[in-house]
Amino acid sequence: MQDQDTKSLWGDAFSRLVRDRWALISLIIVLAYSLIALLASFGVGVPDWKTSMGAEYLPPGGSLWLGTDLFGRDVFAKVIHGTKIAMSVGLVTSLIAIPIGVVIGALAGYFGGWIDDIISWFITTFSSIPNIMLLISITLILGKGLTSVYLALGMTGWVGLARLIRGEVMKHKEREYVQAAGAIGGGHLRKLFIHILPNVTHLVIINTSLQFQTAIKSEVILSYLGLGVQGEPSWGTMIDDARMELARGVWWQLAGATVAMFIVVLAFNILGDALRDALDPKLKGK
């Protein structure tokens, strides 16, 4: 019985989501990018970015849709490889930040008292340091490269979600269904993780979409500062290359990376809004 109810809730949200044409298109775009990223990680069916395809800075045309870079490498192939980097940054940082945010926020919201005091102090302390400063510090300290970018973004990205979950769990813990769960002998952990958390899952899903695009945008900034991916192309390093290229009239690396990023971040933005509308019951009917 309970199982069926859960299904119909999520099913309802899903049907609402796909009924919205823009949300559906965004979902398809996100899935397509994920597929490309997956194919690129296995090196299947994607063009090769490593070898020189012709002279340096060939303008777009023919089989080289986006021309070539300084070393004659195919810019389109670099964009595809950048997709892999961007999506992996989104995925890995979400996998780090979201569990931290959920657990920390849930513990603070549920137990209150001194646990909440300590966690709130930690959250305030963390948010009082400018985010970009923390990001750059962590990446520099762990050494330039993709792993550091994952860790830096993962370790700074949980704060907003933790605050959100804390507030929501606080509201839920006084509700009757939680009292009922306690009355039939459910302990704290059971009440928190089995009963309350499923009711705040929608926040986690909405936040994941936000986390993904923030991570993709931040990777570009870190790579641009020379702290990110080393030795392979990412959208950030391509935009960084464009600094020197624009004055020579070479615009295709900047355009390729910017447009590729624009499309997927836009899709995540629209999807995030649509998810909020579909999943947040407070907004129903508005």
Place this chain on the structure above:
Amino acid sequence: MTNYIIRRLLYLIPVIFGVSFIIFILFNVVAGDPAPLLLGKHATAQQIHDLREQLGLNKPLFAQYMDVVRSSFTLDFGRSWATRQDIYDMIRQGAWPSLTLTIPAFAISTIVSVLLSLVVAFYRGKGIDLFIRFLCIAGMSISSVAYILFFQYFLAYKMGWFEISGYEPEFPQFLSYVALPGIIWIVLSLGPDVRFFRTVILDEIYQDYVRTARAKGLGEITVLLKHVLRNAMIPIITYVVIQIPFLILGALLLESFFSIPGLGGITLNALNSSDFPVIKAMAVLSSIAYILFSLLTDVLYTLADPRVKLK
């Protein structure tokens, strides 16, 4: 209210402890030894030893942490490790270029966003609303780095309307240097700002008191400006004021790209050269500013809404 303010000010103590702890863990424990980095490749073991002694890096970790805490509470950060300059002198020199860039840009972008979101709320659901909302989301989806590169190339290099980079501290001259980074700042802020303000305003627009105001015959513009905006003020104040402490640190990316010698650039250089005292000073000062400004938002609440009591 006095009690509340005192309590919030006392909260500075644990936060400063926390910030100095995070910075200490990052730079003294996780990071490598800064001495070889500061001395360069050709340093001898003796030089490294002497420098470590001089910077207090040979003390036990706990003693080092106590040094960090002491300097954070006394706000005596000493001198930069990299340039040997007094840190407050560096901040004094960097503050003006940073603030000439961030304050006008922040003020203009906030005013424009509030006005724009009122327009959008006025035409809610109509073509203009959809169009501006789409522009906001689209604008937010472009990398800030791409904006900087493109604007600098097109408006400064190609069209020659602005200086490409650099800075002069005298009054009318600095305008030509901060104009372009300021415009980029405004373009970057408009998207998220308008989206947030629009949501806040629309949250109010369906309330009963708005219906009452319309029912007694007030025009839609009067309703928006005198009733809705006033009630939407609390979230708007929070959103705006809490950004101010981070203005002080300057616009890190914009400053480094346009070679503006501000605090953002100083911070970036310090991070790149493991200049621990400068990083510590920036982190501690910005977190103090953060706490003070969040206290300020609470006090402003009571002005915006007399029902709010701070306890």
